[in-house]
Amino acid sequence: MADSFDEITKQLRKRHGKTRRLKLISMSALILSGLFLAVFLGDMVQRGWSAFLQGQIQLEVTYTEETRTMPLNAIDEDYRQLVTQGFFWSFPGKFEQDPELTGTVRDEWVPASSDVDQYLKGRGRLSSQEQQVVDRLVEQGQAELRFNKTFFTGGGSRSPAMAGIGAAALGTLLTIAVTMAISLPIGVMTAIYLEEFAPDNRFTRMIEVNINNLAAVPSILFGLLGLAIFIGFFGVPRSSPLVGGLTIALMTLPLIIISTRASLRSVPDGIRHAAFGVGCTRWQVVSDHVLPVSLPGILTGSIIGMAQAIGETAPLILVGMIAFIPNADFSLLNSATVLPAQIYTWASLPDQAFQEKTAGGILVLLTILILLNAIAVLMRNRFERRW
Amino acid sequence: MTHPDSAARDTAAADGQTEQRSRSRESRPANGEVQPAVDHGASEPQSAGGRPERQGQSGGKPVSFNNEVDHERLSMTVTDLDLWYGDYQALKSLDIEIYSNTVTALIGPSGCGKSTFLRCLNRMNDLIPSARIEGRIEMDGRNVNAREMDVVALRRRVGMVFQNPNPFPKTIFENVAYAPRMHDIVSSRRDQEELVEQALRDAGLWDEVKDKLDQPGTSLSGGQQQRLCIARAIALRPDVILMDEPTSALDPISTAIIEDLMVRLRKDFTIVVVTHNMQQAARVADYTAFFHLGEIIEYNDTATLFETPATTKAEDYITGRYG
Numbered sequence: 001m002a003d004s005f006d007e008i009t010k011q012l013r014k015r016h017g018k019t020r021r022l023k024l025i026s027m028s029a030l031i032l033s034g035l036f037l038a039v040f041l042g043d044m045v046q047r048g049w050s051a052f053l054q055g056q057i058q059l060e061v062t063y064t065e066e067t068r069t070m071p072l073n074a075i076d077e078d079y080r081q082l083v084t085q086g087f088f089w090s091f092p093g094k095f096e097q098d099p100e101l102t103g104t105v106r107d108e109w110v111p112a113s114s115d116v117d118q119y120l121k122g123r124g125r126l127s128s129q130e131q132q133v134v135d136r137l138v139e140q141g142q143a144e145l146r147f148n149k150t151f152f153t154g155g156g157s158r159s160p161a162m163a164g165i166g167a168a169a170l171g172t173l174l175t176i177a178v179t180m181a182i183s184l185p186i187g188v189m190t191a192i193y194l195e196e197f198a199p200d201n202r203f204t205r206m207i208e209v210n211i212n213n214l215a216a217v218p219s220i221l222f223g224l225l226g227l228a229i230f231i232g233f234f235g236v237p238r239s240s241p242l243v244g245g246l247t248i249a250l251m252t253l254p255l256i257i258i259s260t261r262a263s264l265r266s267v268p269d270g271i272r273h274a275a276f277g278v279g280c281t282r283w284q285v286v287s288d289h290v291l292p293v294s295l296p297g298i299l300t301g302s303i304i305g306m307a308q309a310i311g312e313t314a315p316l317i318l319v320g321m322i323a324f325i326p327n328a329d330f331s332l333l334n335s336a337t338v339l340p341a342q343i344y345t346w347a348s349l350p351d352q353a354f355q356e357k358t359a360g361g362i363l364v365l366l367t368i369l370i371l372l373n374a375i376a377v378l379m380r381n382r383f384e385r386r387w
Numbered sequence: 388m389t390h391p392d393s394a395a396r397d398t399a400a401a402d403g404q405t406e407q408r409s410r411s412r413e414s415r416p417a418n419g420e421v422q423p424a425v426d427h428g429a430s431e432p433q434s435a436g437g438r439p440e441r442q443g444q445s446g447g448k449p450v451s452f453n454n455e456v457d458h459e460r461l462s463m464t465v466t467d468l469d470l471w472y473g474d475y476q477a478l479k480s481l482d483i484e485i486y487s488n489t490v491t492a493l494i495g496p497s498g499c500g501k502s503t504f505l506r507c508l509n510r511m512n513d514l515i516p517s518a519r520i521e522g523r524i525e526m527d528g529r530n531v532n533a534r535e536m537d538v539v540a541l542r543r544r545v546g547m548v549f550q551n552p553n554p555f556p557k558t559i560f561e562n563v564a565y566a567p568r569m570h571d572i573v574s575s576r577r578d579q580e581e582l583v584e585q586a587l588r589d590a591g592l593w594d595e596v597k598d599k600l601d602q603p604g605t606s607l608s609g610g611q612q613q614r615l616c617i618a619r620a621i622a623l624r625p626d627v628i629l630m631d632e633p634t635s636a637l638d639p640i641s642t643a644i645i646e647d648l649m650v651r652l653r654k655d656f657t658i659v660v661v662t663h664n665m666q667q668a669a670r671v672a673d674y675t676a677f678f679h680l681g682e683i684i685e686y687n688d689t690a691t692l693f694e695t696p697a698t699t700k701a702e703d704y705i706t707g708r709y710g
Contacts, residue, residue: 270553
């Protein structure tokens with residue numbers, strides 16, 4: 001005679017209780033991590049959104065031969081203190097760009113000094129005299145927060161109003177281009193060889209283990225390697241996107257190899273057998289049948305590798321890619337900096353305005369990375385399991 | 388090697404089955420060495436008319452032997468074939484002759500080596516690093532098991548259909564057109580279309596897919612996919628088509644269609660089929676080889692093998708005592 005339902009239920013209560021408890025614990029873990037993310041993002045947005053805006057003042061700017069050498073005189077003495085120093089530094093350049101400026105007086109929106117900028121953003125204080133002037137300008141509509149184009153086009157600058165991520169973004173672009181140009185073909189071909197051609201012996205297994213280990217090596221070691229080999233031995237120019245890209249390529253290579261191999265391995269053997277069965281050569285099997293099926297996986301892995309490379313800081317700092325670059329240079333051999341290094345630089349500056357830019361830069365970087373990962377996920381979903 | 392019962396099959400009709408059976412038993416060497424129960428040496432003149440007619444077989448519709456079958460023509464001759472997976476010997480000194488334009492079924496319990504043997508015929512075992520194959524597989528005057536044989540050329544002439552339908556993840560058209568184009572059999576779009584239609588017609592799939600040739604091959608049902616795989620194989624016009632349990636993943640109706648197809652395709656191709664299903668072997672095969680533990684225990688025309696097996700092992704298997 002079996003146990004009655006009541007007896008079984010009594011015993012089950014404990015087991016069901018355990019399920020409920022574990023479900024609760026895992027749910028709270030999820031909520032906790034979601035909370036962390038929300039707090040982090042919220043903090044960044046709250047601190048960083050204002051980096052995309054810049055306090056500006058509408059002033060009369062006098063362009064004459066005199067102000068070309070003495071830029072301070074271009075602006076009325078009453079307002080001189082309100083304008084950012086960087087504006088005056090940029091004066092000679094303006095004349096060169098536009099010779100017709102000479103001898104004119106123009107009504108321009110001029111970036112405010114960081115104190116005024118912060119005051120307009122509701123932070124920090126001004127002397128009572130300055131505050132009066134600014135308040136009056138605001139009332140007249142001559143001082144306001146406007147979209148900060150300089151933040152996206154500018155480079156390194158000691159004046160916060162002139163500083164931006166433009167130069168660093170270009171540096172990142174060039175560095176990543178070098179990285180992908182090197183690590184993508186080498187990584188994919190290595191993976192194809194290991195997965196489709198190499199015999200399964202002790203030697204290839206050793207290579208496999210070492211590739212997996214390489215993916216786990218702290219990135220700073222790759223920086224040291226880049227410093228010693230690329231700069232020290234091969235004499236690649238320091239701080240250049242070339243040396244940065246080479247260094248990061250070393251780091252991305254194992255990632256691409258691993259993800260490509262995983263993606264090749266997920267191709268059902270039936271497809272390979274079918275191809276061999278109709279008389280394909282080994283390469284035809286790979287190029288006509290295996291690669292097309294695994295391409296989305298390979299690209300997904302590469303994009304994720306690229307996203308990681310974009311966020312990489314330590315090895316690039318070691319090879320000197322933390323240079324002070326006021327003007328971006330489209331060259332693989334000239335000094336450059338990258339986004340995370342630029343953020344790192346700003347983070348170490350005490351000025352409130354630079355702290356704001358740090359958060360702003362992080363927001364831009366995060367957006368790029370989230371976008372890249374989203375593309376990777378989309379591609380995976382779009383092309384997955386079409387066979 | 389002597390083949391005491393080499394004429395057994397031809398005289399079977401006259402001699403009566405019991406006698407053939409006893410003779411076959413006597414012919415088995417005591418040491419258990421594999422002996423093909425049937426041997427048609429090229430030197431022995433055989434008359435095509437001497438074939439026994441199979442009628443009223445239990446478990447399947449009668450398939451009468453095709454009188455056009457040329458018994459002189461051997462498609463593949465296997466002599467003394469051994470195969471090892473590492474230290475394990477999976478095939479032991481096999482001898483078998485496969486006749487052109489026939490369906491030859493390989494039956495036997497699981498793990499007896501019939502699929503392994505089938506894969507020897509187009510060298511698919513080359514893909515398994517631990518497999519070591521010795522022996523001679525002669526086809527068209529060449530030893531295709533020789534190291535210097537180009538497996539691509541071999542597979543161009545010996546096609547294969549696998550256990551699970553495995554169409555390429557491409558369109559139906561591409562599935563069929565890919566291989567002929569790759570082998571430079573056709574190039575112009577027109578020729579390709581013609582060839583695809585012919586192959587699909589031969590595989591009995593044309594009417595079902597003619598309006599959706601640009602859809603992925605994987606969108607078809609399992610049975611249709613398997614016929615697509617057959618179309619893919621016959622598009623190359625091979626001499627031999629190997630089928631490795633082609634219907635084991637299919638429903639009974641698809642199975643029946645594919646069995647009919649095998650019988651029809653015999654006209655143009657030599658078919659070697661591995662099957663777990665003895666009724667299937669009885670229905671479609673002209674010849675049947677019974678495998679057991681890596682040896683060919685018995686090889687004879689299907690009617691004889693099923694009705695009057697020469698060995699107790701084959702008899703026990705056929706009557707369902709194990710397997």
